[in-house]
Amino acid sequence: MDTNTTSSQPEQDPQGNAPSVEQTGYYSDAPEMGGGLPVLQYWAEHTLSLEGPDLWRALTHKSACLSCAWGTGGQKGGFTNELEEPLQRCMKSVEAISAELQPPVASHFFDRHSVAELQQLTSLQADRLGRLSFPVILRAGQSHYERISWDEIYHLTVDAFQRPPERVASYSSGRSSNEAAFLLQLMMRALGSNHLADCSDLCHVPSTVGLKQVFGSGTSMVSLEGLKQADCVVLLGSNAPANHPRLMNELIHLRDRGGRVIVINPVIEVGLVKFASPAFPRQLLSGSDISSLYLQPIPGSDTALLLGIQKALIERNLIDRDYLQRHTEGWEAVVDQARSLSWDAITATCGVSQLELEQAALMIGASERVVFAWAMGITQQKNGVDNVHAIANTALLTGNAGKPGAGTMPIRGHSNVQGFGSMGVTAHLRQDVQTALETLLGRSLNRTPGYRARDLMDAADAGQVDTLLCLGGNVYAANPDLNQAKSALSKIDTVIYLSTKPNLGHFHGLGRTHTLIIPVFNRFENPHRTTTESGNNFVRLNDPGKTHLKGADLIAEVDFLSELAHRLHGDHPVNWRLLQDTRYIRQLIAQTIPGYEAIATIDETKTEFTIGGRIFDEPKFATPSGKASMFVTELPQLRLPDAQSFAAPAQTAGRVVALMTGRSYSQHNTVVYKEGDRYRGMPHRHCILMNPADVQQAGWQEHQRVTVQGDAGRLENIEIIFGAVRSGAAFMFYPEANVLFTATTDPKSGIPAYKRVPVLVYAAQ
Numbered sequence: 001m002d003t004n005t006t007s008s009q010p011e012q013d014p015q016g017n018a019p020s021v022e023q024t025g026y027y028s029d030a031p032e033m034g035g036g037l038p039v040l041q042y043w044a045e046h047t048l049s050l051e052g053p054d055l056w057r058a059l060t061h062k063s064a065c066l067s068c069a070w071g072t073g074g075q076k077g078g079f080t081n082e083l084e085e086p087l088q089r090c091m092k093s094v095e096a097i098s099a100e101l102q103p104p105v106a107s108h109f110f111d112r113h114s115v116a117e118l119q120q121l122t123s124l125q126a127d128r129l130g131r132l133s134f135p136v137i138l139r140a141g142q143s144h145y146e147r148i149s150w151d152e153i154y155h156l157t158v159d160a161f162q163r164p165p166e167r168v169a170s171y172s173s174g175r176s177s178n179e180a181a182f183l184l185q186l187m188m189r190a191l192g193s194n195h196l197a198d199c200s201d202l203c204h205v206p207s208t209v210g211l212k213q214v215f216g217s218g219t220s221m222v223s224l225e226g227l228k229q230a231d232c233v234v235l236l237g238s239n240a241p242a243n244h245p246r247l248m249n250e251l252i253h254l255r256d257r258g259g260r261v262i263v264i265n266p267v268i269e270v271g272l273v274k275f276a277s278p279a280f281p282r283q284l285l286s287g288s289d290i291s292s293l294y295l296q297p298i299p300g301s302d303t304a305l306l307l308g309i310q311k312a313l314i315e316r317n318l319i320d321r322d323y324l325q326r327h328t329e330g331w332e333a334v335v336d337q338a339r340s341l342s343w344d345a346i347t348a349t350c351g352v353s354q355l356e357l358e359q360a361a362l363m364i365g366a367s368e369r370v371v372f373a374w375a376m377g378i379t380q381q382k383n384g385v386d387n388v389h390a391i392a393n394t395a396l397l398t399g400n401a402g403k404p405g406a407g408t409m410p411i412r413g414h415s416n417v418q419g420f421g422s423m424g425v426t427a428h429l430r431q432d433v434q435t436a437l438e439t440l441l442g443r444s445l446n447r448t449p450g451y452r453a454r455d456l457m458d459a460a461d462a463g464q465v466d467t468l469l470c471l472g473g474n475v476y477a478a479n480p481d482l483n484q485a486k487s488a489l490s491k492i493d494t495v496i497y498l499s500t501k502p503n504l505g506h507f508h509g510l511g512r513t514h515t516l517i518i519p520v521f522n523r524f525e526n527p528h529r530t531t532t533e534s535g536n537n538f539v540r541l542n543d544p545g546k547t548h549l550k551g552a553d554l555i556a557e558v559d560f561l562s563e564l565a566h567r568l569h570g571d572h573p574v575n576w577r578l579l580q581d582t583r584y585i586r587q588l589i590a591q592t593i594p595g596y597e598a599i600a601t602i603d604e605t606k607t608e609f610t611i612g613g614r615i616f617d618e619p620k621f622a623t624p625s626g627k628a629s630m631f632v633t634e635l636p637q638l639r640l641p642d643a644q645s646f647a648a649p650a651q652t653a654g655r656v657v658a659l660m661t662g663r664s665y666s667q668h669n670t671v672v673y674k675e676g677d678r679y680r681g682m683p684h685r686h687c688i689l690m691n692p693a694d695v696q697q698a699g700w701q702e703h704q705r706v707t708v709q710g711d712a713g714r715l716e717n718i719e720i721i722f723g724a725v726r727s728g729a730a731f732m733f734y735p736e737a738n739v740l741f742t743a744t745t746d747p748k749s750g751i752p753a754y755k756r757v758p759v760l761v762y763a764a765q
């Protein structure tokens, strides 16, 4: 079966307004708009509850929000964005803080519950165990985690790192500070290992790779101030109402000033049609219109859709040839390719009509300043880098890069994931940072690129990794093929987790000889002053804080890493123990990380800043020639396998669909906060969101239970929920869905194609 057939998606109305969710008639139990009163209700419930005082203390603490990389949390307390606009804390921030404010895991908990029992927990149950507040170890042959002393921790970890450098690795997630990130990579590189896998390898790595090739800089070129000047935003593959809620305020402002929003997403996300933001009290009941045009492509086909928009722009003479000639290279080939592709090939691949693509092109062409913003629907694809190139090409063809109010804007994930990249936590280090680190360490460093996250799992599976240090995150559940992940991690001798809260990885991602869980302070309780970097390239200074955990045996990440580095490397050429004072780390950052010079004086000036060299207000880019390089993007070949190719019982009649896996409204990555997703009408985690016509054609009904079979595993007893997802596609929640499939990766970036997973859906006999 092939998804490239007719789609039964609802027609767009000729005004270019997206169908309302009521018009689509898809939802049985979902609300009519995103945000709204439930958000205020959540705020009220939590801030007025017993945890209220601690919650307010954390909310008003001067530090960046823990949750997403939009980076709320200002100079004068926690509620402002970088322009000091008030009322910028969303409910997701409260959700994240509230999880951190849980009571500690009881002191005898691990004695009383074996790992086998803990493996039965769901993600939600694991998180609800409370905060980790003392270090524990699981030794080979033992059934229980047991408490461990700090002496023994250092003894074991030093021993674990004294292995050949090519056999030691780290994985990190983007919640820790810039200072911890910088230390981590310095310690690893000083050992001779470049195996600095990071959650961004599973997230925005195609944006970093693709944008660097085009513009010489891998982050957003649009500042928040710039976004406020745009008159059109093209939003691709993002569920911002759930994952970057304060971006919605900017879209509402944009619509209010007469601008347009083009949404590109195989699912009609209710909050992208209409959103009620508490920052706009007068529209809280009625909601504000978001999308002016909503296009629903086949999952994985965005490059085709963008080629269609490019073709329409060229045919209608809406491209800026003067700009292309002056500021870009390689544009002729890009224009030739889009021109030569047939409309049939384009529309058959993306499943969106020529008329709709032309409408989008007209909107873009008629706008003065267009921002192209995207998230995981674009990057987590087999052609993730091509998708990013196709977006950049569309921006460049219309002269929408290098002027205020326009440009390319990857919407980053974790609150400091971009800072990790800047600090050099990457398997593929930039040359200028490498050189600066070599000067700092007084010797040359290993230049072979290290393992990205997927390479790490494969190397571990092949028995090539002895030691893995995880600075946050959940490397087990974040990866595809959970069985492989478990088996790969079990071949590593020592796995060390630095974490704030228990997660599935602590119970399934177990090392062969030792697994250590070291509890750390989170951002708002960290005893050190730290910094973080938002997705808009803004560096925040986070004040020291205190934990609510009484008598807890926590450590600051920086203290652990500098002590370990000291024990491994001695005092030369860096005085590692001195780095327990984060001011010294900031001096090293200022010396080595381009654009971070202003961090040298931030302790005195307390002035937060935008990183130099990244926001392009003029079409002079960071490439050697100063011009943007344009790359031809291939039309994706999207065929779904036959039903027979899945390991299902013989004679099973089923439907093969392109499954998108992603987040529910109430989860943060692998950590589930609440069972259901009210905005998609999914009452619990074991649902598959499907197109009603597809379900009816298969002879099934809503709420019926089905089996979902991928190439690596199956999930049974999954409830069908009708949703505004296009025909041939479906949506399920991660991390549960990660059991289903092996990783198909983008050869240009190594990212797994989480957003286009072929699965067979069938009803139990």
Ligand SMILES: Nc1nc2c(c(=O)[nH]1)N[C@H]1C(S)=C(S)[C@@H](COP(=O)(O)OP(=O)(O)OC[C@H]3O[C@@H](n4cnc5c(=O)[nH]c(N)nc54)[C@H](O)[C@@H]3O)O[C@H]1N2
Residues within 6 Å of the ligand: 067, 068, 069, 092, 203, 236, 237, 238, 239, 240, 242, 243, 244, 264, 265, 266, 267, 269, 297, 298, 299, 300, 301, 302, 375, 376, 377, 378, 412, 413, 414, 660, 661, 662, 663, 664, 665, 667, 668, 669, 755, 756
């Ligand atoms: N509350 C909350 N906030 C978060 C997170 C969280 O888990 N919870 N996680 C953080 C992190 S690390 C990240 S990376 C971001 C993630 O933020 P998002 O990228 O917004 O999250 P996802 O749920 O992965 O899915 C994004 C959207 O992609 C669409 N999509 C799927 N396939 C395709 C496709 O082929 N093409 C297009 N155009 N769209 C597609 C889906 O329908 C969905 O609406 O959010 C960050 N913020």
Ligand SMILES: Nc1nc2c(c(=O)[nH]1)N[C@H]1C(S)=C(S)[C@@H](COP(=O)(O)OP(=O)(O)OC[C@H]3O[C@@H](n4cnc5c(=O)[nH]c(N)nc54)[C@H](O)[C@@H]3O)O[C@H]1N2
Residues within 6 Å of the ligand: 172, 173, 174, 175, 176, 199, 200, 202, 203, 204, 376, 380, 413, 414, 471, 472, 473, 474, 475, 477, 478, 479, 480, 498, 499, 500, 501, 502, 503, 520, 521, 522, 523, 557, 661, 662, 663, 668, 669, 670, 671, 734, 735, 737, 738, 754
């Ligand atoms: N199928 C599918 N899989 C995906 C995705 C998808 O869309 N679909 N998305 C991918 C993406 S975009 C990402 S980013 C990854 C996420 O992957 P990760 O970043 O690896 O996972 P998280 O679930 O964010 O990690 C949560 C844990 O981090 C720890 N933590 C929280 N705060 C801190 C802190 O301050 N310090 C330390 N040391 N630890 C802390 C807590 O113990 C918590 O349990 O998952 C990827 N996997």
Ligand code: SF4
Residues within 6 Å of the ligand: 065, 066, 067, 068, 069, 070, 071, 072, 088, 089, 090, 091, 092, 093, 243, 244, 245, 246, 247
């Ligand atoms: S938009 Fe993101 S950074 Fe801002 S308050 Fe919400 S979760 Fe935090």
Ligand SMILES: [Mo]
Residues within 6 Å of the ligand: 199, 202, 203, 204, 413, 414
């Ligand atoms: Mo992410």
